[in-house]
Amino acid sequence: MTADTDLPKAAHTFARALRESPEYREYLAAAEAYQNDPDAQHLLHQLREAQQGSCASAGSCSSSGCGEAPPSLEAETLQEEVDANPVLSRFFASQEELVTLVRSANARLTECLGFDLAELTKTAGGCC
Template identity: 40%
Template sequence: MKENTMSKSTDTATDTATDTAQDIKAAAHKLAEAIANTAAYKEFEQANEAMEKDPEAKDLLSQFEVAQQMAQMSASWGGDSQNEQNLAALQDKIARHATLTRFFKAQENLVSSLKELDEYMTKGLGFDFAEMTKPAGGCC
C-alpha cells in the first residue's frame, strides 16, 4: 500500500512539472507573439526586407566586412592608412545610404525594446535573464 502512495505522489509531481513546463512554453509563445506585434519589431522586419531586396545595400555591407577584416589584419601588423581610409569611406557611404540607415535605426530600436524587456524579466526573476542565456565561456 505504501508503494502505491509513493507512486501516486511521484506521478503528481511529474504531472505538475509537465504542466509547469507547458505553461512556461505557452507563456513564451505569447511573449514571442507580443514582441512580433510591437511597432519596433514590425519596423525591423520591414527594414530588413527592404535591405535584403536592395543589391546596393548588400554590396556595401559586403565591402565593409571585407574592409573591416583588412583593417584589423593590417592593425595587427602595425597599421596601414589606406585600409583605414577605405574603411572610413565605406562607413560614410553606409551612413548616407537610406536603406541601411533605416535598417540600423530599426535594429537599434528593437534591441532597445528587448533590453527593456530583459530588465523587467531580470527584476522579476532576481537574476540577469539575458546573461543566463549566453553560452558558457571557455578559456579562449
C-alpha cells in the same frame, strides 16, 4: 491551472507580444528592404572587407576582432557611404530599436523573476 501550465502560456504570450511590437515589425521590413537591395548589400560587404583589411595590415587582428587599428581612408569613405545609405540606415536603426526593446523586456523580467533571464541564454565559455 498550475504554475507549470501557466509558464508556457506566459512564454508564448510574451513571444507573441514581441513579434507584434512595432519595433520587431519595423526590423522585419527594414531587413526585407536590405535583402532586396543588392547595392546596399554590396556596400556593406565592401565596408566589412575594408575594415578587415585595415585590421590585418595593422597586425592587430585577434580572435576578438580588430584592436586599436585606425580605419583606412577607404574604410572611412565607405563608412560615410553606409551612413548615408537610407536602406542601411533604416536597417541599423531598426536593429538598435529592437535591441533596446529586448533589453528593456529583459530588465523587467529580471526584476520580476529575481534573476537575469538573458544571462541564461549565453553559451558557456563564449565571449558573447
